[in-house]
Amino acid sequence: MATTDFPTRLKELGATLTSIEKVLDLEKMRTEIADLQEQVGAPDLWDDQANAQRVTGRLSALQAQLERIEGLRQRLDDVEVLVELAQEEADADSIAEAEAELGRLSASIESLEVRTLLSGEYDERDAIVTIRSGAGGDDATDFAEMLQRMYTRWAERHDYAVEVYDTSWAEGAGIKSATFAVKAPYAYGTLSVESGTHRLVRISPFDNQGRRQTSFAAVEVVPVLEQTDEIDIPEDEVRVDVYRSSGPGGQSVNTTDSAVRLTHIPTGTVVSCQNEKSQLQNKASAMVILKAKLLALKKAEERAHLDELRGDANASWGDQMRNYVLNPYQLVKDLRTEHETGNTQSVLDGEIDDFIEAGIRWRRNTEDAPA
The missing domain is CATH 1.20.58.410 (Release factor)
Structure with a gap:
C-alpha cells in the first residue's frame, strides 16, 4: 500500500x-x-x-x-x-x-x-446443530465426524462454548449423527447459512483398491428457544423412550438407562440426548432440542418453504451446497456463493469464517433481490 x-x-x-x-x-x-x-x-x-x-x-x-x-x-x-x-x-x-x-x-x-446483516427474528440466539451422514457408507459417516470436528474447531477459535447433546456412533468409522449446541451471541444467525448438504470427494481410506469415493452429509441448524417463545407441546404428543448410552462416556453413563429419546408424534420429529448421567437432565436437554426443531418447522411452514430454517437434508447427489474435493485436486467450493479455497486442510480445521461471511452476504442479496 x-x-x-x-x-x-x-x-x-x-x-x-x-x-x-x-x-x-x-x-x-x-x-x-x-x-x-x-x-x-x-x-x-x-x-x-x-x-x-x-x-x-x-x-x-x-x-x-x-x-x-x-x-x-x-x-x-x-x-x-x-x-x-x-x-x-x-x-x-x-x-x-x-x-x-x-x-x-x-x-x-x-x-x-x-x-449487521444478521437481523432475523432468531439470529441473536444460540444455535443447535445436527449433522447426519448421508449416502456413501463408511466414508459418509467418517465425513459426518469430520464436519462435527470442523464446526467444533471453528467454535474453539472464537472461544464459543459447545455442548454435545447426542452422538450416534457408526458401526464402522465416524458417526451416523450428532447434535450439539454452539453458545454465543448470533450463533444461529451466523451458522444458519451452513444448513444444507455437504459433499466430499476423496480417495477412500476404506477401499482396499484405493478408489475415489463421493459421500454426503447433511447439516441442520436451528435456534435455541427462550422461555418467552410460544411453543407448547402437550405431554400426550410426545413419546419418551429411555435406553443405555453408547460410545465414549465412562461406566456411569454406559451402564444405566440414562439416555432419552423424544418423538413428537404429530410431526414425527425425533431427538435424543445422552451426554448427562441423569435421565432427568437428558430429558430436559432433549426437550430444548425438540422445541427448537418444532419452532423451525413452524416458522418454515408459515413461510411455505422448509429450507429457510432447516436447510436441505436429503444428503444425496445433486443436492449439495458445498463441495470438499481432496482428490484429484484440493478445493473447497460453496456452490451458492462461488467462494472457494485450495487450502482444504485449514477449512476442515475450522477456518470457515470466509465461507460463512460469503454465505451471509449471499443470503441478504438473495432476500433483497426483486421477485
Missing part, C-alpha cells in the same frame, strides 16, 4: 464503522446494558435460575459487543495519529506498522459489518 492511500483508506474505514455504529445503535445498547446491570444487582435474581442465566448471558454478550466496537474506533483513531507522525518524520518502520494495522482493522471491521 502506498502512503498516499492512507487518507482514503482511513476515510473509508471510518465511514464504514460509523454506519455500523448507527445500525447497531450504541446508545440503545448502553441503555440496555444499564438496565441489565440493575437486574443483575437485584438480590432475588437467582430465585429464577433460567431468567438469571438469560439476563447475565445477554449482559455479557452486549458488553463484549460494545467493547469490540469501541475498541475498533479507538484503534482507528490511534492508527490515524500513527500515520501522521510517521509521515512527518518519514519513519519507514512506523509507516509499515500503520499499513499492517490498517489491514487488520479492515478485516475486523468487515467482519463486524457482516454482523
Whole structure:
C-alpha cells in the first residue's frame, strides 16, 4: 500500500464503522446494558435460575459487543495519529506498522459489518446443530465426524462454548449423527447459512483398491428457544423412550438407562440426548432440542418453504451446497456463493469464517433481490 492511500483508506474505514455504529445503535445498547446491570444487582435474581442465566448471558454478550466496537474506533483513531507522525518524520518502520494495522482493522471491521446483516427474528440466539451422514457408507459417516470436528474447531477459535447433546456412533468409522449446541451471541444467525448438504470427494481410506469415493452429509441448524417463545407441546404428543448410552462416556453413563429419546408424534420429529448421567437432565436437554426443531418447522411452514430454517437434508447427489474435493485436486467450493479455497486442510480445521461471511452476504442479496 502506498502512503498516499492512507487518507482514503482511513476515510473509508471510518465511514464504514460509523454506519455500523448507527445500525447497531450504541446508545440503545448502553441503555440496555444499564438496565441489565440493575437486574443483575437485584438480590432475588437467582430465585429464577433460567431468567438469571438469560439476563447475565445477554449482559455479557452486549458488553463484549460494545467493547469490540469501541475498541475498533479507538484503534482507528490511534492508527490515524500513527500515520501522521510517521509521515512527518518519514519513519519507514512506523509507516509499515500503520499499513499492517490498517489491514487488520479492515478485516475486523468487515467482519463486524457482516454482523449487521444478521437481523432475523432468531439470529441473536444460540444455535443447535445436527449433522447426519448421508449416502456413501463408511466414508459418509467418517465425513459426518469430520464436519462435527470442523464446526467444533471453528467454535474453539472464537472461544464459543459447545455442548454435545447426542452422538450416534457408526458401526464402522465416524458417526451416523450428532447434535450439539454452539453458545454465543448470533450463533444461529451466523451458522444458519451452513444448513444444507455437504459433499466430499476423496480417495477412500476404506477401499482396499484405493478408489475415489463421493459421500454426503447433511447439516441442520436451528435456534435455541427462550422461555418467552410460544411453543407448547402437550405431554400426550410426545413419546419418551429411555435406553443405555453408547460410545465414549465412562461406566456411569454406559451402564444405566440414562439416555432419552423424544418423538413428537404429530410431526414425527425425533431427538435424543445422552451426554448427562441423569435421565432427568437428558430429558430436559432433549426437550430444548425438540422445541427448537418444532419452532423451525413452524416458522418454515408459515413461510411455505422448509429450507429457510432447516436447510436441505436429503444428503444425496445433486443436492449439495458445498463441495470438499481432496482428490484429484484440493478445493473447497460453496456452490451458492462461488467462494472457494485450495487450502482444504485449514477449512476442515475450522477456518470457515470466509465461507460463512460469503454465505451471509449471499443470503441478504438473495432476500433483497426483486421477485
